[in-house]
Amino acid sequence: MPSRPKNASVVAALVVSAALGLAGCKHQVQAAAPVPSAPAPTQKQPPAATPAPDLPPQTDAAPTTDSLPVTATPPPAPPHKPAPKKPSETPAEPAEQPTRPPAPQISPQLSADDQASYERKTSEDMSAAEKNLAQVAGKQLSAGQQDLAEKIRSFLSQSRDASKSGDWARALNLAQKARLLSVELVNSF
Numbered sequence: 001m002p003s004r005p006k007n008a009s010v011v012a013a014l015v016v017s018a019a020l021g022l023a024g025c026k027h028q029v030q031a032a033a034p035v036p037s038a039p040a041p042t043q044k045q046p047p048a049a050t051p052a053p054d055l056p057p058q059t060d061a062a063p064t065t066d067s068l069p070v071t072a073t074p075p076p077a078p079p080h081k082p083a084p085k086k087p088s089e090t091p092a093e094p095a096e097q098p099t100r101p102p103a104p105q106i107s108p109q110l111s112a113d114d115q116a117s118y119e120r121k122t123s124e125d126m127s128a129a130e131k132n133l134a135q136v137a138g139k140q141l142s143a144g145q146q147d148l149a150e151k152i153r154s155f156l157s158q159s160r161d162a163s164k165s166g167d168w169a170r171a172l173n174l175a176q177k178a179r180l181l182s183v184e185l186v187n188s189f
Contacts, residue, residue, distance in 0.1 A: 110168060118168035122159065125175035129156055132182030139189065148185045152178050 110118065129152055141149060155178035162171035 115168055118172050122172045122175045125179040129178035129182040132186045135186055145188055152181045
């Protein structure tokens with residue numbers, strides 16, 4: 001048990017006796033003498049015969065049934081938190097969520113000349129990526145090469161969707177990614 005300073009034991013005894021006195025206890029409560037503990041190596045031990053000034057004087061009489069010894073009790077342990085519940089094996093039906101409209105796409109306002117330039121570059125990059133995919137279509141692809149080819153197809157599809165919605169900056173960006181990856185795929189053979 002960790003050692004407590006004498007003053008803490010005295011304070012605890014006084015708090016308990018005050019609480020019992022306020023609760024209307026008819027019995028007279030007398031605090032027990034504090035139990036001396038081993039002092040820390042750097043502290044001087046006070047003389048054992050000197051009573052603490054906050055305690056009532058001790059009598060040598062045997063305790064009667066009207067007096068109860070009071071001892072300091074350790075603070076209660078913190079409540080035990082239950083383990084988190086594991087998800088059940090049977091999936092619960094998902095709650096219906098309100099449908100939200102898709103988030104608006106923010107794209108830069110392009111002049112007519114810039115838009116025509118973006119359209120042309122997007123078309124060129126998409127054509128180059130598709131030609132490179134056609135070159136490797138009949139070849140045996142490794143797992144890494146198959147993954148690369150799938151990414152190229154995904155970028156091409158996303159680029160087409162962006163161009164249909166008029167987001168030419170995004171369409172060009174995706175087409176460029178598809179073209180660069182397709183060059184990498186062709187060079188891997």
